[in-house]
Amino acid sequence: MEKGNIIETKGVTIQFNGLVAVDGVDFSMKRGEAVGIIGSNGAGKTTFFNLLTGLFPPTSGAIFYDGKEITRVPPHKRVMMGMVRTFQLVSVFDSLTVVDNLILSVVRFREDRRPKGGFFFADARHPSVLKTCEEALTIMGIEDKANLMTSELSYGDKRKLEIAVALSLKPKILLLDEPFAGLGDLEIGEVSSIIRRVKENFSFIIIEHKISRIVDLVQRLSVMHEGRLIAEGVPAEVLSNPLVREVYWGKEEGLACSV
């Protein structure tokens, strides 16, 4: 892979029962870069994240991360290598307290965790684990909710918790799949400004449907359409690309409501 890249894919393709959900995608990004992936529903954005993070292997093609090929590396190993994601539908454990959601992931993915399960609870009370969890909650502004049951949180606070879990895993690259979906305008503003504040610490890919929400968060946009990457570049360039305007927005009224 090219030096300086954190992620590279070569011809990555996946088929589900004849449907080519991701089709020959060549994607790369530099270490420290912030990239947005846009595209209409069903374009293949989430499936591309699933391939990057190892939820399933591609039908063909190769994936490289941080200097290594990882095409067949299982998801938990990728997390331990610093590749951390959030999901389009918030994914946290309702039946745990807020802080226990964090402790569970931090202990599970610690590089120095012990080979047998027996020390789990001792590890969980370790001051360094608690400190990492408290820091992540504070960054997300939900430290006062640490001891609530997660089921009591609003959807927006669950989203903040999910991002806190991701941050507590000390990502080298953070992949956010539609982090603003289901949030109100106020929460979108809050989450967006938190992301803007912390994103300098890692490389960052964000999937989002509404471009106006991410133009000030990313340096580069990639556009997916029917499983393919159809355009890439700085936001202004991509947004004025005629092909993008045609396939992504279709008609002018679509453009008005998407941007």
Ligand SMILES: Nc1ncnc2c1ncn2[C@@H]1O[C@H](COP(=O)(O)OP(=O)(O)O)[C@@H](O)[C@H]1O
């Ligand atoms: N596990 C799966 N099995 C079958 N089809 C799938 C699966 N995951 C995604 N797809 C299909 O792949 C296409 C792309 O979906 P997705 O990646 O979720 O799009 P996006 O995130 O851009 O809205 C859709 O047609 C979807 O139905």
Ligand SMILES: [Mg+2]
């Ligand atoms: Mg999706």
